[in-house]
Amino acid sequence: MAAVEQQNQAAEEDVAVKEPLDLIRLSLDETVYIKLKGDREIQGRLHAYDQHLNMILGEVEETVNYYEIDDETYEETLKSEKRSKPFLFVRGDVVILISPSLRQ
């Protein structure tokens, strides 16, 4: 009896969203979009996270935006560079936002 109750409770806990991090728990093994400090964004499958928002992602695509400055005219052009990585640990303190990614 008690064991069944506990199991039900656990199942309820698994879907209930009581605090922000619960939303991230529901994205486990799903593709997420993450905006990072330093004009970077990444998309990837969320495999692990902790309360600091440290994360491990799989099949990652990173986009870095930066200004390139011409050596002579000092003219700036906005460039964007994409990189793929199979598995990536991301440190929580560079994370700005996490969102369940829209399917493309």
Next chain:
Amino acid sequence: MDGQGQGQGQGQGQDRLANRHQARTPLHAKALIEELDHKQLVVLRDGRKIVGLFRSCDQFANLVFQNPYERIIVGKQYCDLPLGSIYLVRGENVVMMGRVDEGREIPSTLQLVSPAEIRKAQQAEKEEQLIRGTMLKRLDFLDLE
């Protein structure tokens, strides 16, 4: 010959010092303790590079160096400027620390210049970056997207 003798003496002292540290420091600081009494290169958050004999540390990665010098590299030129006898680096400013291989400390592509020359080169580099920085700020202000 003289140098070798000194090296051995230092080796014994090093063991004693390491043992003393091990007794007082929690296990997780072991990574740093292994590096005690070796010459290290430290990179700071502002990009400065300090080379010195690593003498002490704690759990915040506060680091103490003996006879350190700042290694300034501008382009293909470099210069080592002494920083005094004892130097403490606050942990939060440490980016990384690596043991220096004394045999090949300076890459042969770099050329030693005088402190005055390196300061001049540094100033020129700084001014160029300043111009670039100002341009970027102006663009931020205009909020072009």
Next chain:
Amino acid sequence: MLFYSFFKTLTGKEVTVELKNDLAITGILHSVDQYLNIKLNEIKVVDEAKHPHLLAVKNCFIRGSVVRYIQLPQDAVDTDLLHDATRREARNAA
């Protein structure tokens, strides 16, 4: 503690650590501590020409707080294990 435990299982494997100052270092993971400070052996700086001062350095200690990413070897990641550990950690934190 999840990531501390995870990185302990990666010791001896090759990783690439990308720092917040854009320096990227590849090396064999020697050890990690509770702050996720990292020690690498046999290091190679990805953009060596830009960082000539690091040519003389073979091992290094990296302060956890300056890390942006760590690229992990594909064969060292058990995703099912990570999912379970993450759920457990989330329950314990609640």
